[in-house]
Amino acid sequence: MGSSSATNLWVLLGLGLAGILMMSKRLKKAVKEDFGAFVERLQLLPPPQPAPPKAPHPLTGLSFAVSDVFEIEGSVTTFGNIDWAKTHEPSSQTSPVVSALVQGGATCIGKTVVDEMAYSIHGENKRYDTPTNPAAPDRVPGGASSGAAVAVAANLADFSLGIDTDGGIRVPAACCGVLGFRPSHGAVSHTGIIPVSSSSDTAGWFAKDPNVLRRVGHVLLQIPFAVLRNPRNVIIADDCFELTKTPIDRTAQVVIKSVEKLFGRQILKHEIIGDYIYSKVPSLRAMYTKTSNGEVKSSSLRLLANAMQKIKRLEFQLNHQEWISSVKPTMNPVISVQVQEKLELTEQETECLYAIKNELRAAMNSLLKDDGLLVLPTIANPPPKLNSKEIMSEDYTIGTYSLLSLASMSGCCQVTIPLGLYEKCPVSVSFVARHGGDRFLLDTVQAMYATLKEQADIAIAPKSSTKVVSEETSADIAKEKGNEAFKAKQWQKAVGFYTEAIKLNGNNATYYSNRAAAYLELGSFIQAEADCSKAINFDKKNVKAYLRRGTAREMLGYYKEAIDDFNYALVLEPTNKRASLSANRLKKLFGS
Structure with missing residues (x-):
């Protein structure tokens, strides 16, 4: 009897443990269903469709998610930081960007995770958990708009909104293998969005379908009708591709073959973009000392990245120093150093930093004109592994920011285009168009996307030769x-x-x-x-x-x-x- 009771007890315990394990698996699955992309689920419904013969709303049938830096009435905007969420009231209004998309026929389904205070480009947020990268689950999703990119990559939303200061749209798009569009600075309203660095912040968006990317652009940019223009000048930034570990036949060569097939080889050019910048931006030369002729190509991009980070830090402190000083929030130590330690700059140095931005915009507009594209890698290396030391390495940080600084500092528009996988990690290239060339860039992506995908597939396909x-x-x-x-x-x-x-x-x-x-x-x-x-x-x-x-x-x-x-x-x-x-x-x- 005692032996039988003991046996029954072990059976019951075994069943109990099995039940607990099954429940934990179910809970884990439930948590992972949205890949950790969302901070809050909500629903903003579009207005009724207009009666025929009027055309339906341009975004009818599409769903979208919003990075948690955009205000939505009745909801607290967390800015990726728990202390921020605790010390701020629910928003009294909805960002005009979000409202425009809802009025355009799209349904907003929730708010997504951002890097802490939208400051980093890695996507790892210890306070709200790091969203899982659907394209490479053991790799970072990229930031600042990590959850927004994940929501699109996981097919949870047709498109999503994010913020790009120094790569917040472009990096997660590259890491998660989706399209990411950073519009020209000032082209989309920034009202109702928490600022990071006002002179570089842009409200951008992600999509998997180039047609959706373009439709969203037409609503947000309020683009008038214009005849589709083909590019007449496609410039390959050779020195930028030298910074990457991905073989050139998987990136630049895919673009070159696509351009040849669609528009002819005669419009292709090659440029050492670092040399070009150094020659055209005198304030960059004035602020930083040239060490030797041999370093111009690499160092000028690095110097530009350095200038970009100084402006970001300076403007972030101007925007949020009062709150940081009064609340003393708990933050990631690396971000804390950046946002709390005062940046000491002379008035002349500050003026020089902003002069670099103006001169770079003029230089890029002169290079690209109305119908030119600059082709460069989006990020220098494959997405780093989660919790890896590579994220903090100078080589990774400077290499990545060197590529991102061109659009951030010039205010030009840039799109990230996925080109499949290489060694199980997403591969992408970026197209940059002049400031104000947003429609041309969106039209070009739409026109080239199928051919780019075709050439990328050819490059991936295993062949004996x-x-x-x-x-x-x-x-x-x-x-x-x-x-x-x-x-x-x-x-x-x-x-x-x-x-x-x-x-x-x-x-x-x-x-x-x-x-x-x-x-x-x-x-x-x-x-x-x-x-x-x-x-x-x-x-x-x-x-x-x-x-x-x-x-x-x-x-x-x-x-x-x-x-x-x-x-x-x-x-x-x-x-x-x-x-x-x-x-x-x-x-x-x-x-x-």
């Missing part, structure tokens, strides 16, 4: 970079790029011939002759290689051989004036 194709493609990109450097009279840099192309594809006559041209400019005649000979071995009809070898041999004193090269070039191209003049000149001096 994938490695060969990849190396040939990369070699051609390196050659194009060499051509750009050559045009800019950066001979040594051109040699470097052509050498990279040769390493990737050593059977291409053009690469050797082009490197020879750069060697000639540097006065390296022996190397130029050797490269031309290799080019001729691969292509017996390469006229440029004969001309360049003839020039190298003339400079080395091999006059007879030089005459032979010029004569052979004339056999291939009888009307070639350069070959004719060079051959006749040498024959007069040294005989045939």
Whole structure:
């Protein structure tokens, strides 16, 4: 009897434990159903549809979520901080941006998690829990608008609203693999939104569908009807792609192939954007000392990122210092240092920071004009793992902010475009258009999206010749970079790029011939002759290689051989004036 009772007790305990485990699993599932994206569920319904023949509301049938920095009447805006929520009353009005979307026919379904005080770009919020990244659950979702990106990525909302100061829309879009649009600064009302850094803050939005992204833009930007314009100038920011760990054939090359297919190769250009900024923004040079010519490319982007962070910190303190001083809130230690320690700047330094913003906007508008796009990576590295030390590393922080600072400091509009996965992490590129070019940018994304996706899928697809194709493609990109450097009279840099192309594809006559041209400019005649000979071995009809070898041999004193090269070039191209003049000149001096 005692033994049976004991047995029954263990059975009951076992069943009880099993029941507890099942319940905990159910609870865990319930908590994870919304991926931790929402702070509060609510519903704002659109007005009734107008009677025919009037057109229905433009956003009819769409649902959206709102980052918890937008005011909604009757709800406390938490700003990602518990102490903020405790010390603020429910809002007495709804942000005009939210109201415009509801009036436009969309249904608001809730408020989503933001980074603490919308200050970080990682998306980890210990107070409200970090939303789970649907595209890579072991990785950060990105911030500040982490929950808004997660809501779209998890198909919980058709689109969502967020705030972008120094990457708050672009970074989570890149981390979660969705479209993210940062409009031109000032293009969307900022009334009823808690400010972070007023001169850089923008209200942006996420979507999975480019058509939805565009429809939302038409409502918020109040864009008048205009004829669709194709881009006439697509600039690849080569130095920016050098900052990333993702292979170029998965990013820049996808864009290049898409542009070639849709608009033709002639509109493609390459730019060392760091050099361009340094030359066009004198206040950046005035505030920071140039250390050496070799550092301009990388350092100018870093200097821009540094200036961006100073302005953000300065303006955040101006907006919220009184509250921080009186409440002394509990905050993430890293954010606490940034927002509580006073930034010491002279009046001249402050003026210089804002001058950088104005000069950069003018420089970017001049570069892009009405129909230009700048193509760059959105973030430097794959999304870091949750709770990893990488987030705090200088390499990650500076690399990421270097890319984000261009739009934040210039006020230009930027869109993040997902391009699938690489090593199980989302990959993206960004397009930047001039300040005020929002409609053009939204239209271009709509026009290019299907082709970009197609080219991204081709790049991902496993093929027996994938490695060969990849190396040939990369070699051609390196050659194009060499051509750009050559045009800019950066001979040594051109040699470097052509050498990279040769390493990737050593059977291409053009690469050797082009490197020879750069060697000639540097006065390296022996190397130029050797490269031309290799080019001729691969292509017996390469006229440029004969001309360049003839020039190298003339400079080395091999006059007879030089005459032979010029004569052979004339056999291939009888009307070639350069070959004719060079051959006749040498024959007069040294005989045939």
